[in-house]
Amino acid sequence: MKLRLVPARQGASWVRLGVRTFFRQPLALAGLLFMFMALMSVAGMVPLIGLPIAMTLLPACTLGLMAASREATQGRFPMPLILLTAFRSGAPTLRAMLTLGALYALGFVAVMGLSYLVDGGGFAGMYLGGQAPTSEMLGSAEFQAAMWVFIGLHLPLSLLFWHAPALVYWHKLSPAKSMFFSIVACFRNFWAYTLFAGLWMGIMVLVVLLVTALSSLSGSPGLAASLMLPALLLVASMFFTSLYFTYLDCFEPEGK
Template identity: 55%
Template sequence: MKLQLVPARSGLAWVREGLRTFWRQPLAFVGLFFMFMAVVSVATMLPWIGLPLALVLLPALTLGMMAATREAVAGRFPMPWVLFTAFREGKARTIAMLQLGALYAAGFFGVMGFSALFDGGKFAQVYLLGGSLTPELMNAPGFQAATWAATAAYLPLSMMFWHAPALVHWHGVAPVKSLFFSFVACARNFKAFFLYTLGWLAVFIGAGVLAMLISALFGNPGIATVALVPAALMMAAMFFTSMWFTVRDCFLDEAAGSV
């Protein structure tokens, strides 16, 4: 495994490849993403351990979406069980992925704890427990500070876990080491990831504008509200489809020629 530096324009190429691959098998990717969300939702319903369990499973499920993209790129139809690829390669890889998930859960709760320093935990309560979000609360200086603090703290966490599931599963990298390699890959290719983020923001904003234009055309504002929810879910599925290409280009498998 070797880290590769990519040009900034690769960020937009990742967005295009994700969109193109999604539309090769749209039903498969939408179905897999709904399965992804269903597993997370069911896990969160469990008393006491629900939310931590859902966080532990997130890296493995993300790996499943990457594996589905690899299948589609190879011209194969991603079957439902590909979502659980992380748990189908033996006990050692399964344990490593669960360890990675535990590290993610710890990091995420650490971010929420950090935000609580600014508003006494109100942001964390709303985010984690679904508390009521009133205009007064949103405009409170402490709540706004907590929101920005959580965003700033989550960025390095996201960088550490972006490539980590793929490194643990396909390269056999130890979970802690995978976090270091992933962070370095994101930092060294910052320009590409910056354009990647801007590209996806443009896609999401464009979808929202299109929904509003359609509702205006038909003279029914409710159309936009109805259309935005499935459109957002589809956009999210497209986003997860694109993640594989960021890993493929940032890490070279010296034995196989690619990740």
């Protein structure tokens, strides 16, 4: 396996390829994202251990979405079982993937725990969906500090695991090595990833503005509420489709 360095403009190419590939198989890729979210939600409902279980499954499910993108690029229809790719890859790879998931779960719980210490759990309750934020809470210095603590610590955690599932599965690396090469790839191709993230954030903001404007022009305030979630899920599907291309361009193909 060899790390590749790419120019900054490649970040825009990843976005473009993600959007183009999504529209090759829109129903399949959108459906797989819905299944992925449903699986995470069901796992998260288990009392006490639900969150760690969901976080442990996250790398494996992310790999399933990347494998679906790969199928779509090759002109094939991704079937629902592709989401379980990591669980059908043999005992050694499955153990490595679950170890990777356990490490991510530990990191996520630690980051969320640190934010809890800052504001007493206000941000954690909102982020995890169990508590509706009030205007007073959103404006408090403690809540904002907890939010920035979470963002500041979760970003490097995400980079450690960005490519890790793909490297464990397609390159048979150990969890530790896959995390190391993942964050190195992200830093060595910093500007490409910065452009990639910036473009997706811009697309999301643009979609929100378009839905809001459409609702305003139609004179139907409820239209925004009806369209916003489907529109954002559509963007999320394209984003997850594009993840495969960030991996594909940053590492030599498996077997080389």
